[in-house]
Amino acid sequence: MGKQKYTEQEKKDVFNREFMPYVDSMYNFAYRLSLDQDDAKDLVQDTYLKAFRFIESFEQGTNAKAWLFRILKNSFINDFRKKSKEPSKVDYQEVESFYNSDEVDHPITTDLRDDTVKEMMGDEISNALNALDVDFRTVIILCDIEGFKYDEMAKILDIPIGTVRSRLHRARNLLKEKLNSYAKKMGYL
Amino acid sequence: MESEKLPENSDAHHEHSSNCNGTITCKDCLDVLDMVIDQEESPTEAFKQHLKDCLPCLEKYNLDKAIKEILHKRCNHQELPPGLVDSIKLRIFDNAGS
Ligand SMILES: [Zn+2]
Numbered sequence: 001m002g003k004q005k006y007t008e009q010e011k012k013d014v015f016n017r018e019f020m021p022y023v024d025s026m027y028n029f030a031y032r033l034s035l036d037q038d039d040a041k042d043l044v045q046d047t048y049l050k051a052f053r054f055i056e057s058f059e060q061g062t063n064a065k066a067w068l069f070r071i072l073k074n075s076f077i078n079d080f081r082k083k084s085k086e087p088s089k090v091d092y093q094e095v096e097s098f099y100n101s102d103e104v105d106h107p108i109t110t111d112l113r114d115d116t117v118k119e120m121m122g123d124e125i126s127n128a129l130n131a132l133d134v135d136f137r138t139v140i141i142l143c144d145i146e147g148f149k150y151d152e153m154a155k156i157l158d159i160p161i162g163t164v165r166s167r168l169h170r171a172r173n174l175l176k177e178k179l180n181s182y183a184k185k186m187g188y189l
Numbered sequence: 190m191e192s193e194k195l196p197e198n199s200d201a202h203h204e205h206s207s208n209c210n211g212t213i214t215c216k217d218c219l220d221v222l223d224m225v226i227d228q229e230e231s232p233t234e235a236f237k238q239h240l241k242d243c244l245p246c247l248e249k250y251n252l253d254k255a256i257k258e259i260l261h262k263r264c265n266h267q268e269l270p271p272g273l274v275d276s277i278k279l280r281i282f283d284n285a286g287s
Contacts, residue, residue, distance in 0.1 A: 012282065023274055028267045041270050048277045113248060114255035125256075126264050143227060144260040150229055169223055172253065179256070 003056045011055050018064040019051055025065065025146060026072060032141050033076050035130055043080065047072040063152065069142070070156045081134070112180045116188050120179070124186070128178035136171035143168055213239050218246045226253050 006014065026047060030040035050071050051058070058067055117125075129137060142148045142156060154161045183189045213235045224230040240247045 015281065020274070020277075023277075024266070024269060027269050027273070028265060031267045032264070037270065040267075041273055044273065045277055045280070049280060052281045112252060114251040117252065117255045117259060120259075125259050129260065129264060140260065141264075144257045145265045147261070150227070165223065168227075172223070172256070175256065176252070 004059065006056060011052070014055060014058070014060060015052055018058070018060065019048065019068060022065050022068055023048075026068060029069060029141060029146065030072060030076070032130070032137065032145075033073075033134065034080055039080055043072060043075055046075050046079070050075065065146075066148065066152045066156055069146075069148075073138070073156055111189050112176055112183060116183050117179060119188060120183065120186075124179070124182050128175055128182060131178055132171060132174055136167065136174055139164065139168045140171050140175065211235050215239075215243060215246055218243070219249070222246075222250060222253065226250070226257060 023044065026044050027040060030043040030047075031037065034040050034043060047068060051068055054071075058064065129140060132140070138157070139153065142153045143150075148156065150161050150164045153164045157164065159167075180189070213233075218236060218239045221230060221232075221236060225232045225236065240250055
């Protein structure tokens with residue numbers, strides 16, 4: 001985990017080559033976390049400034065996207081979540097016990113089917129996702145939208161892989177409950 | 190700054206497996222369903238056979254897969270605010286002193 005030594009020009013090159021290509025994903029992540037365009041913009045700017053400041057602890061050739069996402073997530077928690085009124089409602093004890101229970105969880109939402117979901121517009125999926133508590137929303141964004149692997153998510157979120165799995169599992173069930181009620185409201189079911 | 194560093198690689202060991210010619214229960218199937226859909230683990234023959242034999246598990250598999258695909262397609266783009274990229278570069282490279 002040694003620090004790299006870069007000249008000013010090398011710093012710029014690394015920054016442009018390794019970090020800037022992820023600006024779209026970063027903004028999408030920031031927006032889906034904060035649900036506010038101005039906050040998202042600030043978050044992305046702050047993240048890139050930090051990334052540049054600490055560029056010497058980034059090892060070239062390693063996963064720049066995961067590294068950047070981790071900084072963004074930490075900035076969100078430290079600088080943005082504090083001032084928001086919405087406290088985290090996730091009870092992790094409950095999550096773990098839910099996942100570890102021996103009950104076979106055949107779908108809670110038995111009437112929701114894949115063809116129903118495929119008929120829905122993107123907005124409904126997006127709204128359902130945005131309505132989830134931020135910790136649940138985050139794992140879905142990282143896994144399903146951004147395509148991170150469980151071990152990468154564990155590093156980005158600073159949680160064990162087992163917790164990634166259980167949180168993702170619970171998040172998906174909650175998302176399906178939301179989609180199910182949207183589907184009913186909209187007359188798909 | 191310690192907190193900005195990613196920890197060293199830790200291997201994701203797969204805890205689940207099943208014998209190729211055996212059958213699996215719904216619980217076994219659902220235990221690995223997320224991992225299969227997320228391509229963390231490739232589906233065993235027993236898993237594939239279970240989906241052929243068990244409609245509730247097949248429906249759950251199809252639903253979860255469809256939701257994942259739709260999320261990926263519909264939620265992965267947010268219009269970048271104009272000027273964001275320029276303002277990032279300006280702030281960084283102006284302060285970098287070169
Ligand atoms: Zn089954």
